[in-house]
Amino acid sequence: MTSAAQIEKILSIIQKAGSKGIIQSELRKKLGISDKKFSKIVIQLEKKGLIKRERVLYKSRYTYRLIPVRPKDPLESIRNCPCFECPHIDECGIEASYDPRFCPLLDAWLFEEAKKLRYARER
Numbered sequence: 001m002t003s004a005a006q007i008e009k010i011l012s013i014i015q016k017a018g019s020k021g022i023i024q025s026e027l028r029k030k031l032g033i034s035d036k037k038f039s040k041i042v043i044q045l046e047k048k049g050l051i052k053r054e055r056v057l058y059k060s061r062y063t064y065r066l067i068p069v070r071p072k073d074p075l076e077s078i079r080n081c082p083c084f085e086c087p088h089i090d091e092c093g094i095e096a097s098y099d100p101r102f103c104p105l106l107d108a109w110l111f112e113e114a115k116k117l118r119y120a121r122e123r
């Protein structure tokens with residue numbers, strides 16, 4: 001039986017390996033887990049999008065390199081909003097000196113974001 005702690009430990013080791021990853025067969029041997037059980041765990045982690053597996057030839061045998069997948073940045077979509085670096089942010093508001101309803105910078109950014117979304121949906 002596979003424990004949550006065991007899965008956590010494996011994931012943590014893979015994450016610590018960083019972008020160079022870690023060889024599946026080496027990690028399995030190091031942890032002393034059966035091949036079948038270990039394969040099940042890494043397939044689960046891959047299905048959850050936490051790691052990716054790349055098939056590699058290692059010591060004349062095929063195995064996988066286990067590479068952590070960086071979690072998606074939840075702020076990614078708003079990271080480039082011009083308001084974050086705007087020198088007028090303190091004076092900006094509805095019917096203030098700078099009004100977001102009529103801001104060309106904000107308009108341009110929203111237009112580009114909408115284009116990206118439309119493009120992503122059409123693919």
Ligand code: SF4
Nearest residue numbers: 083086092098100103
């Ligand atoms: S809406 Fe325009 S003026 Fe207002 S903070 Fe954003 S970029 Fe600056």
